[in-house]
Amino acid sequence: MTVAEKEYTISELAKEFDITSRSIRHYEDENLISPERRGTHRIYSPRDRVRLQLILRGKRLGFSLAQIREIIDLYDLPEGKQKQTTLLIGLIQERRDALLQQRKDINFMLKELDMLEGKLD
């Protein structure tokens, strides 16, 4: 039998990730997450929680919610079925290029910060 899956309320997740419930609902409005409903209340699964983490990671990197949705959608491929592989590979490569550029930018800035600190003798 399957192990009982953990469940979360909206305010639990909000507190855990230090954001507001409003934000989480907003992400749902933007179709970035869609928790189960028990009556009117939202119930979040561990899988939903992971999605939220992905969203916040994207935010920290400066992606828009629309971009984040594109990225997240990559995770929801129908497992075996590859639904336009060439198109997907293109998308993935785009993401990768952006991230590599960001990493370059970060390394550059880190170096600059080192230099600046050096000037503060």
Add this chain to the structure above:
Amino acid sequence: MTVAEKEYTISELAKEFDITSRSIRHYEDENLISPERRGTHRIYSPRDRVRLQLILRGKRLGFSLAQIREIIDLYDLPEGKQKQTTLLIGLIQERRDALLQQRKDINFMLKELDMLEGKLD
């Protein structure tokens, strides 16, 4: 004698960095850059050009213009004079922490992209 410094018009820089003149003027409104004026026209020096590059780098990393201004201001320290070193070191450390977190996020996402691509066999 000093070598003649290169000069740029607003539209030259706009074209070079693939942004609009409007954006550049906006950065000026927000005190991120302040080119020389020759009459009413703006004249950009190589130093201004570097500042613009810093701005765009910050943007690619998702920083707000206000944050970018803070970062840029670090470059304009009165050379020898250290004006509240402890405070500055704190600021620099904050920036560094944020960048290191971002680099972690990036590395995480890159790994995920690799895995996703693996599933597309």
Add this chain to the structure above:
DNA sequence: GCGCAAGTTTACGTTTGCGTAAAGGTAAGG
């Protein structure tokens, strides 16, 4: 000295990402 591209200011418009009431529904404890 005229034309025309490129510059200027001023100001209102737009999108994104929530904040912040307002007005109420729901569930568990006493």
Add this chain to the structure above:
DNA sequence: CCTTACCTTTACGCAAACGTAAACTTGCGC
């Protein structure tokens, strides 16, 4: 049942980062 804490939807508000249009001025190029 009643309070209390937490949840819900609806909707208007707002700051950031420009877009865009209007209405001018400037300065080559001929």
